[in-house]
Amino acid sequence: MTLLRIHDVTLAIGSGVPPWPGEPAPRVTRLSDMAKGDGCNVTRMDFAVHYGTHLDAPLHFIPGGGDVASLDLNILMGPCHVVRVADTVDAIGPEAFAIPAGCTRLLVRTRNSALWDDPAHAFSRDFVAFTPEAAQWLVACGIRLVGIDYLSVQRFHDVEPTTHRILLGAGVIAVEGLDLRGIAPGAYQLACLPLKLIGADGSPCRVVLTTRP
Numbered sequence: 001m002t003l004l005r006i007h008d009v010t011l012a013i014g015s016g017v018p019p020w021p022g023e024p025a026p027r028v029t030r031l032s033d034m035a036k037g038d039g040c041n042v043t044r045m046d047f048a049v050h051y052g053t054h055l056d057a058p059l060h061f062i063p064g065g066g067d068v069a070s071l072d073l074n075i076l077m078g079p080c081h082v083v084r085v086a087d088t089v090d091a092i093g094p095e096a097f098a099i100p101a102g103c104t105r106l107l108v109r110t111r112n113s114a115l116w117d118d119p120a121h122a123f124s125r126d127f128v129a130f131t132p133e134a135a136q137w138l139v140a141c142g143i144r145l146v147g148i149d150y151l152s153v154q155r156f157h158d159v160e161p162t163t164h165r166i167l168l169g170a171g172v173i174a175v176e177g178l179d180l181r182g183i184a185p186g187a188y189q190l191a192c193l194p195l196k197l198i199g200a201d202g203s204p205c206r207v208v209l210t211t212r213p
Contacts, residue, residue: 007188007209009107009178010053013045016120017177020151023048049202055194056153056174060201061164066171068200075144075173080105080190080209082183085128087111091155092130094137105190106138107147107209109180115150116179125156135166145192147175147207178207187211 011017019025026047032038049068050056055076058065083097085108092108099106110128115121127150130138135153138146146153146167153174154163167174175192189210194203 003213004189004210005213007183007211009180009183009207009209010205011116011119011177011179013047013052013204017052018121018123018151019048019051021123021125023051026051047204049197049200049204050151050176052204053177053179053207054175054202054204055192056164056168056176056202057200058168058171059199061161061168065168067198068194068203069196069198071173071194075105076190076192076194078105078190080107080145080188082107082109082180082185082188082209084185085110089128090126092128093134096134099138099141099143100187104142105145106143107149107175107178107180107183107190109149109183109185112148112150113179113181116181124150127151127156129153129155130163131155132162132166135163139166139170139172143172145173145175145190147178147192149178149180151177175205175207183209 029044031042031044034041057068059067081100081103085096089096112127130153192205192207194205197203
């Protein structure tokens with residue numbers, strides 16, 4: 001039997017990943033603690049659903065849009081491609097890379113990935129992300145899921161959330177906060193599983209790429 005090679009591209013909660021400015025850092029506490037004489041350990045977590053490696057549901061920016069619980073697992077799992085954008089690119093436009101034929105799930109690695117060498121770095125406002133023109137191009141090319149290696153598919157300094165509105169308005173799932181260090185461009189199988197949160201506009205998720213050796 002041929003074993004799969006598994007690539008976990010999820011940022012670890014607890015590693016110090018910066019929260020989005022204005023949102024709280026996760027708080028992990030113990031409701032019961034064996035070190036204090038309790039019979040078991042029970043952990044409580046308080047955090048924003050858009051923290052760390054997470055996805056955006058349409059409801060995040062589209063009034064009346066679908067929530068996380070309604071997302072189609074057929075989009076969240078299946079063949080995907082990883083593409084590499086040159087380190088000189090500051091904003092990802094349609095000219096930054098080519099979309100492989102037949103691709104519907106796309107993960108984009110940029111110079112952002114190097115920031116995860118220190119997960120606890122101060123939030124970087126100059127991260128690389130997609131322009132609205134790129135978002136329109138991705139929709140026109142039939143992309144159903146797109147991922148990026150920092151905490152938003154949209155540039156921090158954009159005045160309006162146009163990139164988000166274009167993608168989410170077309171039903172494209174945005175996966176943010178991927179750790180793509182060491183992931184070579186090419187074809188993979190993707191599993192991106194959020195919590196099944198009714199009414200939520202986003203969710204943390206475990207994202208795994210697999211290949212055959």
